[in-house]
Amino acid sequence: MKNVKCCKCVKCDKEYEACANITTCECGGILDVIYDYDYIKTIFNKEVLKNREDQTMWRYRELLPIEADTIPKGLRVGNSPIYKTDKIAKMLNIKELYIKDDGINPTSSLKDRASAMAVTKAIEAGYDTIACSSTGNAASSLAGNAAAAGLKTYIFVPSRAPKGKVAQLLMFGSNLTSVLGSYEETFDLSKKAIEKYGWYNRNAAINPYLSEGKKTVALEICEQLQFEAPDFVCVSVGDGCTIAGVYKGFYDMYNVGLIEKIPRLISVQAEGCCPINTAVLSNKDWTPQEENTYADSIAVGVPRNADKAIKAIKDSNGIAVNVTDDEIRSAQRFLAKECGVFGEPAGVTATAGLIKLCNKNAIPHDATVVSIVTGNGLKDIESAIENCNEPVRCKNSLPEFEAAMKEHNIIVK
Numbered sequence: 001m002k003n004v005k006c007c008k009c010v011k012c013d014k015e016y017e018a019c020a021n022i023t024t025c026e027c028g029g030i031l032d033v034i035y036d037y038d039y040i041k042t043i044f045n046k047e048v049l050k051n052r053e054d055q056t057m058w059r060y061r062e063l064l065p066i067e068a069d070t071i072p073k074g075l076r077v078g079n080s081p082i083y084k085t086d087k088i089a090k091m092l093n094i095k096e097l098y099i100k101d102d103g104i105n106p107t108s109s110l111k112d113r114a115s116a117m118a119v120t121k122a123i124e125a126g127y128d129t130i131a132c133s134s135t136g137n138a139a140s141s142l143a144g145n146a147a148a149a150g151l152k153t154y155i156f157v158p159s160r161a162p163k164g165k166v167a168q169l170l171m172f173g174s175n176l177t178s179v180l181g182s183y184e185e186t187f188d189l190s191k192k193a194i195e196k197y198g199w200y201n202r203n204a205a206i207n208p209y210l211s212e213g214k215k216t217v218a219l220e221i222c223e224q225l226q227f228e229a230p231d232f233v234c235v236s237v238g239d240g241c242t243i244a245g246v247y248k249g250f251y252d253m254y255n256v257g258l259i260e261k262i263p264r265l266i267s268v269q270a271e272g273c274c275p276i277n278t279a280v281l282s283n284k285d286w287t288p289q290e291e292n293t294y295a296d297s298i299a300v301g302v303p304r305n306a307d308k309a310i311k312a313i314k315d316s317n318g319i320a321v322n323v324t325d326d327e328i329r330s331a332q333r334f335l336a337k338e339c340g341v342f343g344e345p346a347g348v349t350a351t352a353g354l355i356k357l358c359n360k361n362a363i364p365h366d367a368t369v370v371s372i373v374t375g376n377g378l379k380d381i382e383s384a385i386e387n388c389n390e391p392v393r394c395k396n397s398l399p400e401f402e403a404a405m406k407e408h409n410i411i412v413k
Helices: 036-039 046-050 057-065 086-092 109-125 139-149 163-170 183-197 212-216 218-225 242-257 275-282 306-315 326-339 345-359 379-386 399-406
Strands: 004-009 031-034 082-084 096-101 129-133 152-158 173-178 232-237 263-269 319-323 368-373
Touching: 004 379, 031 242, 046 057, 057 218, 082 218, 086 096, 086 345, 096 218, 096 319, 109 129, 109 139, 109 212, 129 183, 139 152, 139 163, 139 183, 152 163, 152 183, 163 173, 163 379, 173 183, 212 218, 212 242, 212 326, 218 242, 232 242, 232 345, 242 263, 242 306, 263 275, 263 306, 263 345, 275 306, 275 319, 319 326, 319 345, 326 379, 345 368, 345 379
Parallel strands: 096 368, 129 152, 152 173, 232 263, 232 368, 263 319
Antiparallel strands: 004 031, 082 096
16 A cells, blocks of 8 residues: 555554554554555545545545555445534534534444445455444444445444344344443453454454544545534544544645644543543543443443544544533434434434533634534434424324314414
8 A cells, every 4th residue: 555654553653564454553552554645645636536436435545544456345435414504503602513414324323434444454354254342333334334245244232232223233144242241341252252263353442444434524524614624523432433533534634735724623422431531631541431321332431442532632632521411312302403413322422512512602603613423313213212202192183183282282383
């Protein structure tokens, strides 16, 4: 790969050749993909993108760690819509707000970006089986993308995983194991099985290429905003891989000269499980926490990409904010009603954090902000229904309908 120099440990700075099946540093640190930006500038620019027909995440292949002759297989991932929401921006008293809806990806989450990359690298490395542990979204995205590419999967999820995600896994034909325990225990079992059976590892703690897939959401934001980088980008944070990828995408675009600044990242976690934000706010090393939030996709008490995530927040002069489950529920209803975007609890946590900060006047009123919705609400339909009022019920009778409306204080006009 001419565009890639090496993979470098974020802890000890040791460098490795960027081969397809590389994992972690010998010191245990996560690796980061280092690019040759001078070379990339000679082959990648706005004109190249303008004339490129590929509308998937692979349209940015010069900034991705894949071989020049690789033709990615699988589902159509990327090019999710970004909505300018003047109404909400006015309500929050900020200049501009954009909602990036990544819940429209093939398996309904941003994790498709990482899984598409994992599947591509697994094929490059000659594997026919790929595995991971997950709170749900990474698992279902891997199962779907692997199925489309003809790979077999072994998936490990905690038993609390929502039924919608479990249904996806079963339908995609994965070999699914529901682990009676926490996400930490789930990860540990997957690690043991992967080591024993030699499967390709899609786990974010092990595979340095996953955040490279996730960063394409930032690359798209740059292009969709005509390469005018926003002031802030809000991200829901669990294991840290997503916010690390978002930062890397803006960092890449800045270093090839396509944007003039890197946005400040807003890291949003649930109060019941916020080890990364706690570390940032206290300026101390992160420590494990309980997984005490209903936003299952970010309920990660032992984050596997904490080092990259904390570095991304600090390097972008970012903000860390925690929100309650009730604030997440409120944001889910608010975003659906005011913008028409139905996100799952973890998917709207970023917006919950933005609302909280705006209510505290912590965001400048002249700011342009992007909030990323990472997963669709249909992923966790049970919690969504619990978060709404019951429907009005009546028989096939107009008078009864009108009486029922009146009983519920709904004005019909």
